[in-house]
Amino acid sequence: MSKTIATFYHAGCPVCLDAESAITRYLDTTKVNLEVVHLGTAKNRVAEAEAAGVKSVPALVVGGQTLHLNFGAPMSALK
Amino acid sequence: MSKTIATFYHAGCPVCLDAESAITRYLDTTKVNLEVVHLGTAKNRVAEAEAAGVKSVPALVVGGQTLHLNFGAPMSALK
Numbered sequence: 001m002s003k004t005i006a007t008f009y010h011a012g013c014p015v016c017l018d019a020e021s022a023i024t025r026y027l028d029t030t031k032v033n034l035e036v037v038h039l040g041t042a043k044n045r046v047a048e049a050e051a052a053g054v055k056s057v058p059a060l061v062v063g064g065q066t067l068h069l070n071f072g073a074p075m076s077a078l079k
Numbered sequence: 080m081s082k083t084i085a086t087f088y089h090a091g092c093p094v095c096l097d098a099e100s101a102i103t104r105y106l107d108t109t110k111v112n113l114e115v116v117h118l119g120t121a122k123n124r125v126a127e128a129e130a131a132g133v134k135s136v137p138a139l140v141v142g143g144q145t146l147h148l149n150f151g152a153p154m155s156a157l158k
Contacts, residue, residue, distance in 0.1 A: 022144045028107035069146045
């Protein structure tokens with residue numbers, strides 16, 4: 001069975017790092033391939049994140065769902 | 080190694096159910112014991128959730144971190 005792709009979008013903020021710590025520790029890596037994307041440095045990925053429904057970071061897109069994990073920064077701060 | 084306790088607080092709202100679906104599907108159950116708490120019916124758990132820093136549901140408390148997953152309802156709506 002192929003793994004689900006999970007993408008964690010962040011911007012290096014303290015709230016982002018806390019969420020990343022929990023995600024990387026507790027996400028089931030037998031089921032998902034996790035990619036971590038820093039939108040502050042990979043600005044070319046901002047449009048892709050917005051298309052997936054990401055309104056703020058940190059956010060996790062997995063299995064067709066977009067989960068905002070607490071609130072670090074709005075997408076508008078990353079453009 | 081003993082498992083980490085994870086508690087998912089919700090109130091049966093649509094946003095809650097979407098988040099619960101992702102959490103129960105992708106959380107690594109070899110590392111965590113997940114408990115799902117419906118604060119609409121288990122009102123006696125509201126104080127415990129607030130003590131853990133839960134401001135709204137759905138939220139996941141795991142490994143000392145409190146992650147609000149999107150926004151369904153404020154805690155004030157559950158009292």
